[in-house]
Amino acid sequence: MDILTQLVINGIIAGAIYTLIALGFNLIYGATKFFNIAHGVFAAIGGYTVFFFFKLSGAALVPSILAGVLLAGIAGMLSDKLVFLPLRRKRGSSVIMLVASLGLFTALQAVIAIMFSNRFQTLTDIFNIQKTYQIFSGVITRIHIVIIITVVSLTIGLFLMLNRTKFGKAVKAISDDDEVARIIGIDTDRVIGYVFFIGSAIAGLGGILIGFDTGIMPTMGMGLLLKGVIASIVGGVGNIYGSVCGGLLLGFVENFGVWKISGEWKDAIAFGLLIIFLLFRPQGVLGK
Amino acid sequence: MKKTAKIIIGVVAAVMVVSAAYVHSMSKKPVVKDTFKIGMIAPLTGDAGFVGVGMKNALLMAREQWGDGRYNYEFVFEDDQLDPKLSASAAQKLLNVDKVDAIVTVGHAPRITVPLARQHDIIHFAIAVQKDIPDGVNNFTHWAPSVKLNGLLIKEMQKRGIKKVGVFRTTSLEAWVAYYNDFLDGIKNTDIRVVTDQTFKKGEKDFRSLIARAKPTNPDIYLIFVETPELEIVAKQIREAGINTPFTTLEGFEVTEQPELFEGYWYVSPVEPSEEFSKAYEARFGKRPPVCSPNAYDIFNLLATAVERAGSSPSKKPATEQIVRELKKIKSFPGALGDLLVSDNGMVMSGVQLKMIKNGKPVALEH
Amino acid sequence: MHDETVLQVKNISVHYNGVRALKGVSVRLDRGEIVALMGPNGAGKSSILKSIFGLAPVSGGEIIFRGRPVPPATHQIAALGIAFIPQGRRVFRHLNVEENLEMGGFMIHDKKTLKRRIEEAMDFFPVLRRRRRAKSGTLSGGEQQMLAIARGMVTGPEVLLLDEPSLGLAPKVVKDVFQKIGEINAKLKTTVMVVEHNIKSVLDIADRAYVLDKGRIVAHGESSAFLESDILERVFLGGLAVK
Numbered sequence: 001m002d003i004l005t006q007l008v009i010n011g012i013i014a015g016a017i018y019t020l021i022a023l024g025f026n027l028i029y030g031a032t033k034f035f036n037i038a039h040g041v042f043a044a045i046g047g048y049t050v051f052f053f054f055k056l057s058g059a060a061l062v063p064s065i066l067a068g069v070l071l072a073g074i075a076g077m078l079s080d081k082l083v084f085l086p087l088r089r090k091r092g093s094s095v096i097m098l099v100a101s102l103g104l105f106t107a108l109q110a111v112i113a114i115m116f117s118n119r120f121q122t123l124t125d126i127f128n129i130q131k132t133y134q135i136f137s138g139v140i141t142r143i144h145i146v147i148i149i150t151v152v153s154l155t156i157g158l159f160l161m162l163n164r165t166k167f168g169k170a171v172k173a174i175s176d177d178d179e180v181a182r183i184i185g186i187d188t189d190r191v192i193g194y195v196f197f198i199g200s201a202i203a204g205l206g207g208i209l210i211g212f213d214t215g216i217m218p219t220m221g222m223g224l225l226l227k228g229v230i231a232s233i234v235g236g237v238g239n240i241y242g243s244v245c246g247g248l249l250l251g252f253v254e255n256f257g258v259w260k261i262s263g264e265w266k267d268a269i270a271f272g273l274l275i276i277f278l279l280f281r282p283q284g285v286l287g288k
Numbered sequence: 289m290k291k292t293a294k295i296i297i298g299v300v301a302a303v304m305v306v307s308a309a310y311v312h313s314m315s316k317k318p319v320v321k322d323t324f325k326i327g328m329i330a331p332l333t334g335d336a337g338f339v340g341v342g343m344k345n346a347l348l349m350a351r352e353q354w355g356d357g358r359y360n361y362e363f364v365f366e367d368d369q370l371d372p373k374l375s376a377s378a379a380q381k382l383l384n385v386d387k388v389d390a391i392v393t394v395g396h397a398p399r400i401t402v403p404l405a406r407q408h409d410i411i412h413f414a415i416a417v418q419k420d421i422p423d424g425v426n427n428f429t430h431w432a433p434s435v436k437l438n439g440l441l442i443k444e445m446q447k448r449g450i451k452k453v454g455v456f457r458t459t460s461l462e463a464w465v466a467y468y469n470d471f472l473d474g475i476k477n478t479d480i481r482v483v484t485d486q487t488f489k490k491g492e493k494d495f496r497s498l499i500a501r502a503k504p505t506n507p508d509i510y511l512i513f514v515e516t517p518e519l520e521i522v523a524k525q526i527r528e529a530g531i532n533t534p535f536t537t538l539e540g541f542e543v544t545e546q547p548e549l550f551e552g553y554w555y556v557s558p559v560e561p562s563e564e565f566s567k568a569y570e571a572r573f574g575k576r577p578p579v580c581s582p583n584a585y586d587i588f589n590l591l592a593t594a595v596e597r598a599g600s601s602p603s604k605k606p607a608t609e610q611i612v613r614e615l616k617k618i619k620s621f622p623g624a625l626g627d628l629l630v631s632d633n634g635m636v637m638s639g640v641q642l643k644m645i646k647n648g649k650p651v652a653l654e655h
Numbered sequence: 656m657h658d659e660t661v662l663q664v665k666n667i668s669v670h671y672n673g674v675r676a677l678k679g680v681s682v683r684l685d686r687g688e689i690v691a692l693m694g695p696n697g698a699g700k701s702s703i704l705k706s707i708f709g710l711a712p713v714s715g716g717e718i719i720f721r722g723r724p725v726p727p728a729t730h731q732i733a734a735l736g737i738a739f740i741p742q743g744r745r746v747f748r749h750l751n752v753e754e755n756l757e758m759g760g761f762m763i764h765d766k767k768t769l770k771r772r773i774e775e776a777m778d779f780f781p782v783l784r785r786r787r788r789a790k791s792g793t794l795s796g797g798e799q800q801m802l803a804i805a806r807g808m809v810t811g812p813e814v815l816l817l818d819e820p821s822l823g824l825a826p827k828v829v830k831d832v833f834q835k836i837g838e839i840n841a842k843l844k845t846t847v848m849v850v851e852h853n854i855k856s857v858l859d860i861a862d863r864a865y866v867l868d869k870g871r872i873v874a875h876g877e878s879s880a881f882l883e884s885d886i887l888e889r890v891f892l893g894g895l896a897v898k
Contacts, residue, residue, distance in 0.1 A: 006500040014494055118335040120517035129527045141528050173758050176747040183708060185733035185762045214493040214521050255497040263488035263498045264459055
């Protein structure tokens with residue numbers, strides 16, 4: 001293994017994982033203009049749904065994954081309907097929305113812990129050492145290839161949705177000007193509900209794939225969310241393509257950073273990158 | 289004269305009656321035993337609840353077996369759920385409200401209780417590995433000492449001809465830092481060297497770049513100093529990087545839920561509790577004794593032994609200083625964790641052993 | 656002659672955080688006419704248009720369109736046949752001109768009809784045809800105003816409400832905008848209500864006008880009457896007693 005090649009591969013893998021979380025986060029932020037902290041727990045909901053159906057109940061893999069994605073999406077949609085929409089109607093500020101999302105995150109995380117305990121769990125009976133493939137002089141595992149393909153597919157899918165469908169253009173219109181979108185006849189509450197479904201389902205899928213790689217815990221959401229938020233801000237918050245850009249940049253900076261510095265500095269490197277962007281290019285690499 | 293004599297006789301008779309009554313009452317009064325209060329701070333609920341419950345059960349069983357001693361022994365159990373904030377409030381309650389004479393701790397509570405024990409001049413027994421906790425004055429520890437664990441680890445490495453060690457360790461937990469520092473001290477005068485030292489914070493999930501850094505150093509063995517789940521994730525990712533080098537650790541393989549990752553690998557851990565203790569615990573509570581319970585059992589027996597030896601009157605328990613003096617005289621004590629010795633600096637030295645994961649289960653090896 | 660009332664605002668009051676913006680205001684819009692709403696800053700003009708579209712907190716009164724109360728949800732009002740061009744142009748900056756017009760026809764489900772309407776809108780505003788692929792954020796102020804109006808026209812609304820269409824525009828462009836509004840009314844028979852500061856421009860095209868001051872109607876009548884009287888001068892400079 002050539003270390004440089006492996007670091008590039010590792011950067012892409014890490015970047016793909018962060019992008020998975022950032023995609024849904026940015027989609028929701030674009031439409032609602034607030035940082036939805038609860039986004040992290042939807043990743044955990046996806047992972048635990050698969051754990052329940054596939055590992056505990058013995059259901060087949062694909063239906064379990066579909067159930068995980070669906071449940072995460074529904075949870076997200078319900079969170080909008082029951083919590084965020086009423087606050088939007090009362091013209092709640094972004095701060096109030098953020099606090100509400102933090103409360104929701106904490107509550108749902110606690111529910112998961114009560115149902116499944118705080119223990120680390122794997123999604124398969126044995127903690128599968130993945131089949132690996134050689135790429136140039138580096139190695140990559142099967143699950144990572146799946147993650148990368150998923151991210152590419154989701155990005156293309158979101159691009160097509162936002163630019164080629166009426167729904168997608170409505171999302172872009174709401175993102176630009178929610179009030180005018182309503183004036184021209186778009187039921188923005190309904191559209192935002194669907195956005196929450198899609199964004200949270202993507203988070204759920206992320207939680208499932210990451211769960212197959214490194215296992216699940218009720219607290220997995222916050223760590224993933226923080227990296228997803230950094231990727232979003234670095235790439236351009238509210239910009240779907242910014243998710244990819246920011247995710248990859250973060251993945252590379254972290255992995256190349258720990259090449260030269262100790263692994264304990266990983267979080268410091270990530271947040272250092274965030275601060276640099278906030279100070280010097282707050283709109284991110286690609287802007288809004 | 290007659291009158292005076294009558295008065296004198298009457299007074300003498302009264303005094304004699306009163307004296308007789310007093311002597312009679314004194315001879316019938318039972319001896320009042322003083323009570324030695326022992327507090328415990330451990331997780332009794334939550335995921336780590338099994339540890340605290342095990343300790344509690346072991347203390348109760350030890351007291352039952354102790355039977356009727358010179359003093360009464362009372363317990364006060366506090367649940368800290370492994371939360372340092374709760375540990376602190378529990379310690380304050382035990383000291384200021386319950387006025388305990390000794391405290392047994394585990395988890396975060398030892399670090400919090402150390403200065404309080406000194407301040408209140410009580411005895412504190414921590415089930416902990418950190419070398420700076422015991423002072424031999426108020427604070428004691430009962431866990432297989434890091435020096436002993438590492439000693440056996442290094443010996444085994446030398447026996448197997450291991451010279452290059454690759455280390456993956458967390459710096460987030462004191463115990464692992466203590467283990468590593470003692471490992472480094474231990475290899476100073478050997479030909480074993482650390483060829484790569486990869487550190488990370490607890491909670492890390494992606495070790496791939498650290499592994500890429502470590503791989504070119506080509507160690508003979510990887511020493512992994514972290515517990516679940518990072519232990520399993522590191523091992524898995526090392527294998528996925530195409531590295532087949534064996535792993536070892538202190539204790540960690542003992543409680544892994546993915547033993548297949550460590551099949552065939554040796555490691556060092558504290559000795560198993562004695563069969564006698566395990567059988568008695570199982571008969572009493574219906575399950576095998578969990579980790580820390582034999583330590584708690586031994587702690588009660590050491591304390592009670594020292595208290596009984598130090599005290600001169602059942603109605604007045606001995607002072608802390610006297611108890612500590614007796615504790616430190618104990619150089620051979622049959623405990624649940626083998627033959628125990630209390631060192632002058634407050635460490636209870638118990639045994640360590642070599643183990644291996646065989647067919648998914650830890651088994652003892654001959655060293 | 657315009658004698659059928661299509662839109663009626665009856666005795667509405669609007670309060671923003673306890674501050675009164677409108678009190679007991681009534682205006683009407685008859686079929687085919689252009690009505691101007693005028694008054695100094697803070698008079699409540701825009702609040703009338705916003706209240707029609709459910710964008711202002713209305714307390715009391717009612718708003719009737721074609722004999723029926725308008726629904727409270729903003730997104731349901733466009734389907735009735737009322738288009739609102741809010742103040743400040745407010746095009747969708749990240750969509751191009753054509754996409755903005757598509758958004759204007761959000762409620763048109765038939766693609767052919769939508770395409771036709773978009774082409775008709777671009778016929779009406781040729782400058783938009785030339786810039787159809789340009790991101791609307793890159794258009795000039797006047798072009799954006801044209802786009803905002805065209806977007807509102809895609810559904811072929813019966814009533815067009817405009818809030819300060821000349822705001823921030825150069826005089827030549829203002830003239831073009833008002834010319835277009837006049838054409839929309841004359842050629843497409845669209846009934847128009849326009850809030851405007853530019854008195855001369857709006858009275859040139861309006862049939863009737865209302866004057867507001869401090870949340871109340873202080874004058875209303877034929878626009879020619881306002882051109883000949885000093886009412887506006889008195890309202891803008893010193894206030895006028897409530898009628």
